[in-house]
Amino acid sequence: MKKIVKHDQDVIKQHNKLMILDIIKKQRPISRAEITKITGMSATSIGRFVSELCEEGVIRETELTSSGVGRKAIMLDIEPGAIYTIGVDIEKKRINFGIMDFSETVIVYHRIDYQSQKANPEETAELICREIRGLIDREGIPYEKVIGVGVGVPGVIDYENGIVQLSTTFGWKGVAFADLIERELRIKTVIDNDLKVKILSEYLYGSAKGSNKTALIGIGTGIGSALIINGEVFRGGSNSAGELGHTTLDPNGNLCECGKRGCLQTYVDENSLILEARRVADISDVRQVFAAARNNERWAKEIVSRTALYIGITINNIVCMYNPDTVILSGELVENYREIVDLVEQHSEQVIWEPFKGKFKVIPSELRGDAIVMGAGALAMQHFAPLAGSWA
Amino acid sequence: MKKIVKHDQDVIKQHNKLMILDIIKKQRPISRAEITKITGMSATSIGRFVSELCEEGVIRETELTSSGVGRKAIMLDIEPGAIYTIGVDIEKKRINFGIMDFSETVIVYHRIDYQSQKANPEETAELICREIRGLIDREGIPYEKVIGVGVGVPGVIDYENGIVQLSTTFGWKGVAFADLIERELRIKTVIDNDLKVKILSEYLYGSAKGSNKTALIGIGTGIGSALIINGEVFRGGSNSAGELGHTTLDPNGNLCECGKRGCLQTYVDENSLILEARRVADISDVRQVFAAARNNERWAKEIVSRTALYIGITINNIVCMYNPDTVILSGELVENYREIVDLVEQHSEQVIWEPFKGKFKVIPSELRGDAIVMGAGALAMQHFAPLAGSWA
Known part of the structure; x- marks a missing residue:
């Protein structure tokens, strides 16, 4: 049975606002007029929501020559620096990192050699946290803007509870790995099976688009x-x-x-x-x-x-x-x-x-070696972007 | 991107009415008061929708002693005879039929011996139509109340277009089987792979509930x-x-x-x-x-x-x-x-x-031999019940 939807004013407003953010994110850059056309909402409402989103620092205005008439038009785009996530890919012989911005671009990659097979999970988590801190630091990103970490791990992963149930590659069994990272960094963390992260990545950005x-x-x-x-x-x-x-x-x-x-x-x-x-x-x-x-x-x-x-x-x-x-x-x-x-x-x-x-x-x-870093960043974005729960 | 939902009054009304029908169907018998409680809608609205559904002959009032206080209470139930579907299960050596009413009870089963392997699809469809007509007749069901036929066929089935792409069991290849039945009976027909029908049945009525x-x-x-x-x-x-x-x-x-x-x-x-x-x-x-x-x-x-x-x-x-x-x-x-x-x-x-x-x-x-007849009836119900499209 479908749940009863209360057509509560605030809920509808919030829903519409997120919908507009979603439209801007997917069709950027886009003008207010186009959003009005797509949604069928009034120009006044669109204007109000857009102002709110600008104030919140989630979107921004950009000036662009529109292709149609040659006049300059104010376009809307998301603010890539609004929030960031970290994507991590633990391989047998190295660990790959990436910082993904709100536009879902990986702005920097980082790679270290590491024999994961010979390390215990606690040490591995510690190392990952150290590298992530260094990376955020070097890039000069405000720490509080990093809203989530995503990690791809080969093995059977209890994704809802953040547990590596079995990774024969690393010899780990029943390790609450998401917790190890989350506690140390104080950034929300999601882990998933590496191939599930990879296919998400290929679907969003690569050959399965x-x-x-x-x-x-x-x-x-x-x-x-x-x-x-x-x-x-x-x-x-x-x-x-x-x-x-x-x-x-x-x-x-x-x-x-x-x-x-x-x-x-x-x-x-x-x-x-x-x-x-x-x-x-x-x-x-x-x-x-x-x-x-x-x-x-x-x-x-x-x-x-x-x-x-x-x-x-x-x-x-x-x-x-x-x-x-x-x-x-x-x-x-x-x-x-x-x-x-x-x-x-x-x-x-x-x-x-x-x-x-x-x-x-x-x-x-298509994405080959970068797929898991990108997918893990996207996974964290899907899970932890402040508004994600509502517009998912 | 989510589609834009126009909060159009009529759409909301229709949505609420179907929701109420759905609640009655799943929790029958149920009182108006209980529906009011579940939906959070006003008693007046519930009363109006219930009256409409009664007038349309889709639900009916029944008198029942409520378990709580011993007073007689008017309960609502669906009208099983509102509409019917036919479930068909073509096996190698026989064909099984059943008439399912709106309460999703198969009210009559029928079985004939038939060497499907030795028959061409046209003959098989003709026979099925003849048997269905006879069955509806014998049960005294108004023909127009039979809103759909569902058929389970072993093989690779193009379910959306009603085509048997390959059935090695029957030696059929590229047969527009749904059409053969639909044209002859003038009743909408859906076909599907037998095991897909079977699991739907076990999910709805059997061991996978x-x-x-x-x-x-x-x-x-x-x-x-x-x-x-x-x-x-x-x-x-x-x-x-x-x-x-x-x-x-x-x-x-x-x-x-x-x-x-x-x-x-x-x-x-x-x-x-x-x-x-x-x-x-x-x-x-x-x-x-x-x-x-x-x-x-x-x-x-x-x-x-x-x-x-x-x-x-x-x-x-x-x-x-x-x-x-x-x-x-x-x-x-x-x-x-x-x-x-x-x-x-x-x-x-x-x-x-x-x-x-x-x-x-x-x-x-759990359902064994009856599973496919039941599932095929349910499949037709899901596809062709007059309101199904809206509340699915």
Whole structure:
């Protein structure tokens, strides 16, 4: 049953004001006249709301030559410096940071090397807080204008409670990570699974812009997926939808670190390539496998081809389950070795179920390495922008 | 961007009236006073709307002893005979029908034997129309009160356009089936994939009631799945999400009717059991396999156990991808042979990924054979009830 909407005057006013802010944010720069036209509200009302928003420092007037008649027109734009968020992307071997302003532009990136695998969560959180403080300082941003921190973490994340339930990448289990950062910085913090952050980012700023049903496959250390439908990240019952890596292919197959046999990730991630390669060569890095394949070494070509086959199967399985219109291939393995993407295409004819052929497109990630920082900043913006709760 | 809501008087009135109808439908019987309390609207307004709804014949007054004080109170209930829908479930060997009234009760069921596999779609539609006409006639329902027909069809269904894109069960491809029925009966018709209809039914009336993220696995001739999230059937980009049967397990595995190798359905549906059994025995029906297993014949026990293992894997894969809180096991194979469900449970420890253990429950279908007729009736109700568009 729908909730009863009380058509209370103040509520309507607030609703209209936020709607106008939303219009300005999405169509900036825009004139008062255009807003009047879009909303159907009176010019007087629009004028009043706009004045209020200007006074609050959320929007500003800019002068622009309008394209139509050549006259100068006063246009409205949001004030990018009204508020900021911090986006954080914890990877296995480094941590990436970015400061996002109210216009959702990342105004500065920052990157540090860090062996997250060897550190405990408290130390990692401490380091992140120190780096964020330094970054805000260096940029000369008033601390109170930073309204939120967003963090992308590989693993099973309890997003509502800010808990890393399980991150095999870092060896963390049941860590209240959002709290660690929030308490130290006194800035509200939200954490989410890295691929869910990534797909949000691709949807808002990257290759999934304008697509309504996009799946993303991330292949690097491990393999995972995410789905966004009409702008909403698909979370499932406890934010763990998309854990592709532990879907079972073969009950008698390769042993997985999770203790099961035949998990997809044992056929397709970087580790599985290296393990396979070690049967015949002294290999410590996936780069060596691809170098050998480029050098026409038969064993390496076989490994790369088999990996491509399994990536194709992964695409088929994702498409069968989620029926997206777009599949984004992302992650180090496909971003660094484009030849594997070509091979995936060659396998497609064989591995994609007939009724789905031609019904979706496979595209590479557009934002690549910056996607998670941007998405984490956006996530914090969605959660903590002062008015967000009302206009969401 | 949110659409601009014009707070037009008539729109608000209509909205409130439908809200009241919705409250009566969901909480019937209910008094005017209770509706006043729930909505916060004035008793006068409620009185006026209720009178209008009574005049339109959509609701009626009933006299009931209220539980509180023992005085007789006038209660409001919907008028079950206000409108009707027809639910149709086309199976391989029979067609099931039901008439659903406005209270969403199926007032009569009807069943005919029919080899849908051997019939073309036009003949099938003709037969369905003939049976529906006879059914309405026999029940003495005014024809104009039947506002919609819903049909559940196994296969890939273009639900928005009423087209059976592919039904391997019936051998139909690109059939505008809704149109065939609608033109003949002159009653609006909606068709949908059988498992999507089934999960809607289990959500509204059966074992998924009150669950917000439920997956359903259907195992019989073929295997498929469906998902419902917060009351919305998950459709994907073109209503084909959940096509579990053609997810690939093994690129070198069993040949599937679709031309690919290693599709899940070649390991787990009735056909795969029979084919496997024929290696060692002269078997034509899955019943014989289970009879032999109950008779302790080793080959049969092995087949049943292997099938249970693959059902367990299917559950794991569904849970990894959709992260539901509930998984409904349905379809002839699990409904008719409960011993296989016990075996699935035994395999669970081995096949479910650790982080998901204890996070979801596996339950049998509650509505079983009636689910699709009920769901198809409900689907037609949701689509075609005169006011539905407004209060949906």
